[in-house]
């Protein structure tokens with residue numbers, strides 16, 4: 001038998017879904033990377049089984065033409081996501097309204113990082129969020145735990161908006177620190193169950209390493225028992241790392257391109273490619289939405 | 292077919308050999324974790340000091356003109372094609388100067404099967420390199436290129452190897468192996484350039500002549516699991532005989548812009564293949580991580596699945612890039628990845644002898660965030676010394692008739 005080379009008491013507590021201490025997480029973080037992966041994989045299978053979901057997302061970048069072509073492309077998606085808020089609140093509300101009008105009521109419309117919205121001088125956060133909801137937004141796309149406070153996250157729910165995922169903007173503080181921040185957010189917001197631990201921003205000269213990425217995914221799975229869905233961004237991280245991350249505890253691939261866009265190259269484009277990667281990693285693919 | 296994983300674990304643990312049947316079972320059925328952990332165990336046994344090596348060299352493709360026309364290759368151009376090129380000796384010297392400036396110690400010199408380059412061109416090039424850079428190494432000409440020279444010069448392979456050694460050849464790269472099974476080679480249209488036996492035979496002669504070589508495998512085209520294994524087992528058998536291979540390098544077929552097309556094998560398949568190679572190739576000391584095809588991240592994770600070498604700090608790469616992958620890691624980045632994975636990073640030569648600590652810790656070396664290419668796009672210049680050598684193809688003859696010979700550099 002191949003044994004997991006990890007402190008047995010910690011492994012047992014992790015399997016039982018107990019809250020590990022900072023010292024225990026630090027010990028896990030320093031353990032053999034494959035043992036950490038084995039433990040995380042075991043916990044993931046016990047908690048959420050061996051399926052991997054994926055979501056086709058139509059990203060709407062700033063300045064993109066808002067026309068019928070957009071609603072045609074949106075038809076095959078589980079979600080339409082607005083990338084960045086406009087200059088002013090009025091312009092952002094207008095953007096949401098126009099996209100909502102194009103899409104009709106049936107398609108989930110999400111958008112923005114909560115950190116982006118909260119940093120604008122647009123008045124009290126709850127009022128801003130309420131205005132976006134009234135304009136037709138279903139959910140805020142993400143809340144980076146390293147940039148927003150637990151109370152700011154709570155404001156999203158308070159106005160009746162959804163939140164697609166908690167995320168991490170940068171890993172400057174280290175893996176354990178972002179996990180502590182995620183825990184703090186989850187304590188105040190126990191209804192949240194999705195986390196995308198891999199940083200949205202990376203240095204080109206020194207990107208995060210493969211070891212660091214899979215360790216963070218595994219630790220997130222182990223440290224946050226309340227989180228059912230650990231996401232990896234398919235477009236940002238690419239098939240190779242995203243697939244390996246599935247074996248280290250991730251169970252959702254976010255931001256799969258809606259159609260086979262040759263501009264992306266097949267490596268990051270097709271749904272067939274996503275399913276093939278999920279299956280080759282030994283999991284069962286399940287598409288989320290369209291409804 | 293079923294085997295007892297625990298019994299296999301005990302055997303591998305004790306240094307015992309895995310049979311073909313057992314290897315197939317492991318490849319198909321063993322959990323990825325099992326393969327990774329066992330490969331790691333063998334890697335630790337062979338390299339207990341925790342060193343991961345890399346080499347600073349430059350991958351130079353002296354010509355892209357090729358008559359072999361392998362259908363998985365996006366790099367070659369047929370004879371007479373407007374984008375066909377042959378590098379001039381001066382261009383190669385310039386590349387060597389740049390390589391030395393970055394701490395490099397050798398050229399990995401490979402190219403197409405160009406009918407218009409006779410063996411004398413290679414000999415003159417090697418001699419000229421050695422005259423200018425006596426300690427600089429030439430890791431050059433994969434077995435199919437050696438065979439091609441044997442055919443065009445009508446000399447037996449051992450004689451070609453002897454002549455190249457006399458001119459300055461130091462070692463032979465293991466390219467062109469693809470999958471060493473003739474059924475596969477016929478389907479990939481690379482049977483003509485070298486059959487499985489011919490490839491192995493060139494390596495046998497090279498080893499007998501005292502050269503060390505590497506061995507490669509390109510998987511993920513048409514081969515079955517059994518054929519991937521047969522490839523590894525044929526290498527293992529030759530290694531038992533000669534002990535001439537320094538390292539094994541597996542990479543996934545890169546389908547973009549190739550005649551064959553198709554999809555690339557996934558990252559997990561790479562890690563499983565690598566780990567299996569560590570278990571099957573028990574007589575190979577070194578396994579390279581192919582970050583060039585897998586990217587830096589899965590390239591680094593290879594170190595947990597049996598690899599003990601990060602391959603080359605590539606300064607230039609043309610072949611894989613032509614097929615769609617363009618990852619780049621300079622020395623700083625390779626060393627950062629090695630250390631982040633908990634290993635000690637050391638520079639090596641082709642014989643896997645440690646040369647020392649990273650160069651950038653000893654002196655300033657410019658960061659390199661992009662790979663160079665063989666030539667600037669659109670550069671179709673013809674080197675003047677080419678006119679000194681007889682061409683075989685009609686296009687080559689026409690071209691050389693237009694210009695007079697010039698002194699050899």
Ligand code: SF4
Pocket residue numbers: 357358359360361364365366367402403404435481484
């Ligand atoms: S792989 Fe080598 S031999 Fe085959 S076509 Fe390409 S350059 Fe020629």
